[in-house]
Amino acid sequence: MHMMLEETTHKVVLTKEIQIEWNKHQSRATLRWRSTMVAQKRIRVIQAPTDQELRQHIEQYAPSEKKHNAMLKDIHLVEAALQADKTVISMDEIVRGCFHDLSHQTHQLKQITWVNPCQENETPLDWLREGAEHNKERCLGYFSENP
Numbered sequence: 266m267h268m269m270l271e272e273t274t275h276k277v278v279l280t281k282e283i284q285i286e287w288n289k290h291q292s293r294a295t296l297r298w299r300s301t302m303v304a305q306k307r308i309r310v311i312q313a314p315t316d317q318e319l320r321q322h323i324e325q326y327a328p329s330e331k332k333h334n335a336m337l338k339d340i341h342l343v344e345a346a347l348q349a350d351k352t353v354i355s356m357d358e359i360v361r362g363c364f365h366d367l368s369h370q371t372h373q374l375k376q377i378t379w380v381n382p383c384q385e386n387e388t389p390l391d392w393l394r395e396g397a398e399h400n401k402e403r404c405l406g407y408f409s410e411n412p
Contacts (some may be wrong), residue, residue: 273393277302278349280313282341313345322371332363343377351399352378354389361405368406375406 279287291299302308320340327333339360346353355361361379368374378399382389387403401407 274307275393275397276307276309278345279308279310280341280345282313283345284310286341309349311345311348313341313348316340316344316347316373319343319347319371319373322373323367326367326370327363328366332366335360336363336367343374346377347373351376352380352397354380354382356381356383365405368404369408375404377405378403379405 287295287299299308320337323333323336323340327336339355339357342353342355343364358381361381364374364377364379368377380387380389380392380403392398392403
């Protein structure tokens with residue numbers, strides 16, 4: 266992880282909700298990474314207001330109560346991304362799939378780039394080193410023509 270920090274200049278955006286979640290679930294490795302990011306002044310705390318339209322779409326279009334609850338539990342990630350650079354980096358593949366499935370009905374979700382740092386096939390480190398560009402294949406609204 267330290268090598269990656271030296272190779273990039275990216276910052277992390279945090280909201281109160283994200284800070285609370287990190288404090289509950291962080292490992293020793295992520296605590297070290299977070300401490301390094303703080304020391305390098307690469308963490309930016311922002312306000313991410315509730316997006317009522319997005320929440321209404323989840324309420325209206327979620328195919329099940331389970332998926333509805335999963336999306337509302339992590340909606341703060343999307344709301345923060347909409348206020349920042351429209352990027353979410355998260356290991357949660359279940360909620361990612363829920364947001365992806367809903368993206369064809371919710372324009373706010375289509376523009377969100379979502380990267381799982383633990384999925385090697387997504388080449389997250391290379392993506393960061395190369396500038397973390399938004400490309401359609403990484404967006405929640407991307408649907409492959411090949412099933």
